[in-house]
Amino acid sequence: MEKQGPAIRVSGLRKSYQKLEVLKGVDFEVARGSIYALLGSNGAGKTTIVRILSTLLQADDGDASVNGFDVVAEPARVRESISLTGQFAAVDEILTGRENLVMIGRLRRIDDPRRTADELLERFGLAEAAGRRVATYSGGMRRRLDIAMSLIGDPPVIFLDEPTTGLDPEGRLEVWQVIQKLAHGGTTILLTTQYLDEAEKLADRIAILHDGTIIVSGTLAELRELLPPAKVEYVERQPTLEEIFLAIVGQR
Amino acid sequence: MNDIRVMLGRSMRHVTRSLDTIITVTIMPIAFLLLFRYVFGGAIQTGTDNYTNYLMPGVLLIAIASGISYTAFRLFMDMKSGIFERFHSMPIARSSVLWGHVLTSLVSNAISVVVIMLVGLIMGFRSSAGVLAWLGVAGILALFTLALTWLAVIPGLTASTPDGASAFSYPLVFLPFVSSAFVPTGTMPGPVRVFAENQPVTAIVNAIRSLFEQQPVGNDIWIALAWCAGILVVAYGFAMAAYRRKIA
Numbered sequence: 001m002e003k004q005g006p007a008i009r010v011s012g013l014r015k016s017y018q019k020l021e022v023l024k025g026v027d028f029e030v031a032r033g034s035i036y037a038l039l040g041s042n043g044a045g046k047t048t049i050v051r052i053l054s055t056l057l058q059a060d061d062g063d064a065s066v067n068g069f070d071v072v073a074e075p076a077r078v079r080e081s082i083s084l085t086g087q088f089a090a091v092d093e094i095l096t097g098r099e100n101l102v103m104i105g106r107l108r109r110i111d112d113p114r115r116t117a118d119e120l121l122e123r124f125g126l127a128e129a130a131g132r133r134v135a136t137y138s139g140g141m142r143r144r145l146d147i148a149m150s151l152i153g154d155p156p157v158i159f160l161d162e163p164t165t166g167l168d169p170e171g172r173l174e175v176w177q178v179i180q181k182l183a184h185g186g187t188t189i190l191l192t193t194q195y196l197d198e199a200e201k202l203a204d205r206i207a208i209l210h211d212g213t214i215i216v217s218g219t220l221a222e223l224r225e226l227l228p229p230a231k232v233e234y235v236e237r238q239p240t241l242e243e244i245f246l247a248i249v250g251q252r
Numbered sequence: 253m254n255d256i257r258v259m260l261g262r263s264m265r266h267v268t269r270s271l272d273t274i275i276t277v278t279i280m281p282i283a284f285l286l287l288f289r290y291v292f293g294g295a296i297q298t299g300t301d302n303y304t305n306y307l308m309p310g311v312l313l314i315a316i317a318s319g320i321s322y323t324a325f326r327l328f329m330d331m332k333s334g335i336f337e338r339f340h341s342m343p344i345a346r347s348s349v350l351w352g353h354v355l356t357s358l359v360s361n362a363i364s365v366v367v368i369m370l371v372g373l374i375m376g377f378r379s380s381a382g383v384l385a386w387l388g389v390a391g392i393l394a395l396f397t398l399a400l401t402w403l404a405v406i407p408g409l410t411a412s413t414p415d416g417a418s419a420f421s422y423p424l425v426f427l428p429f430v431s432s433a434f435v436p437t438g439t440m441p442g443p444v445r446v447f448a449e450n451q452p453v454t455a456i457v458n459a460i461r462s463l464f465e466q467q468p469v470g471n472d473i474w475i476a477l478a479w480c481a482g483i484l485v486v487a488y489g490f491a492m493a494a495y496r497r498k499i500a
């Protein structure tokens with residue numbers, strides 16, 4: 001199943017909802033085992049890209065492939081390669097936390113769904129709540145369960161659409177650690193986020209989606225160079241990604 | 253098959269964990285059974301000596317018609333919670349997501365039918381039907397459930413509120429009242445009678461009643477099967493179209 005080339009390749013991707021043109025030709029590539037952060041304001045089209053890559057939505061034009069498989073031509077192979085943590089926690093409220101994990105384990109046909117479930121519950125600090133219905137969970141607990149469900153089966157590519165929205169600082173740090181560990185283990189991660197410090201902290205490469213295209217992308221160091229030097233002097237410290245983001249988006 | 257089994261198990265847990273749905277699905281038909289048997293029954297002339305027997309088929313259809321509205325509701329909640337999309341992004345047979353709901357509907361409706369029949373037995377329901385006739389009854393009820401379940405899939409996929417998803421079954425629950433389910437159609441005024449005699453419930457009720465009574469079923473059974481198969485095919489077609497629009 002391992003293929004050569006980038007883990008994710010997107011070129012000329014276009015998508016409109018009725019008259020609203022959301023993606024106007026998006027191009028990017030994500031190297032295997034790296035963390036790629038997609039930034040953009042509300043409504044920029046981040047979720048739309050993630051949905052196209054996870055075979056939930058068809059693009060109007062352009063190509064997208066994941067793990068070497070085209071999302072239109074080989075959707076089944078793409079689904080074998082990925083795991084999706086959507087923007088809103090997709091968990092079964094009526095089942096317990098453990099039952100949710102075991103269910104996903106069974107669907108992914110892993111060897112010992114129960115053991116895997118217990119390990120993940122432990123790792124995400126949900127062991128005590130494991131036997132409770134998810135309907136009684138807090139937002140942060142749901143989110144952690146949601147992410148735990150995405151790790152089952154060790155897919156080579158993971159999409160995380162705003163994974164830390166709604167988490168407290170500790171929960172965020174936990175999730176950050178999980179993401180970094182996954183990337184160390186060779187998993188490719190495409191992350192969307194509203195928190196620029198999150199991208200700054202985690203991502204190997206950062207792309208900014210604005211007005212339907214990726215207006216800049218690169219490493220944090222590369223993005224820093226885009227700012228006028230006068231600004232650097234003025235601030236007296238390295239500009240934060242937030243300043244870079246606002247400056248670039250504001251220019252347009 | 254593995255996928256369908258997991259989906260069925262999940263969805264059956266939803267059924268058994270929401271006690272209120274089990275109660276409304278069985279209590280309302282049982283209440284109708286009691287009401288018609290002990291309140292109205294004395295004044296209704298059906299030409300039979302066991303009115304409980306007469307009532308039973310119609311009450312079972314009411315139970316199924318109200319039962320499938322929960323299928324629409326559960327499907328709606330899956331769409332809304334995003335778990336439907338999670339399943340669709342996983343390496344599983346996508347069709348198992350819908351079929352899990354459909355099979356759950358068949359199983360849970362079968363359970364409520366059995367419960368209602370047991371209550372009926374206590375109230376004096378008796379049948380001389382042989383194995384073959386019972387199989388015939390089970391087959392018609394299963395086909396009726398399947399047809400209405402696929403009908404329920406349509407609002408389940410397309411509704412914008414949970415109430416909208418389940419409200420479509422109200423007219424279905426009402427349909428047996430304008431049929432031969434509780435009173436013979438002969439006393440109804442012209443247009444009502446024409447409607448009653450030509451709608452699916454009358455044919456289905458008459459067929460099941462004849463099977464219970466060991467009477468010849470005549471044309472009713474074919475009309476009943478044709479209605480069920482027709483509804484099934486049309487509903488399945490529209491449901492799949494709605495499904496494809498959703499996942500496109």
Ligand SMILES: Nc1ncnc2c1ncn2[C@@H]1O[C@H](COP(=O)(O)OP(=O)(O)OP(=O)(O)O)[C@@H](O)[C@H]1O
Nearest residue numbers: 017020022040041042043044045046047048049087
């Ligand atoms: N099914 C849909 N029908 C119509 N318009 C849609 C649909 N889904 C998304 N849109 C619109 O497309 C645009 C992009 O939406 P998308 O969810 O991809 O943005 P996003 O970058 O993820 O935003 P956010 O940061 O708020 O999550 C928005 O203007 C949204 O209103």
Ligand SMILES: [Mg+2]
Nearest residue numbers: 046047048087
């Ligand atoms: Mg989004």
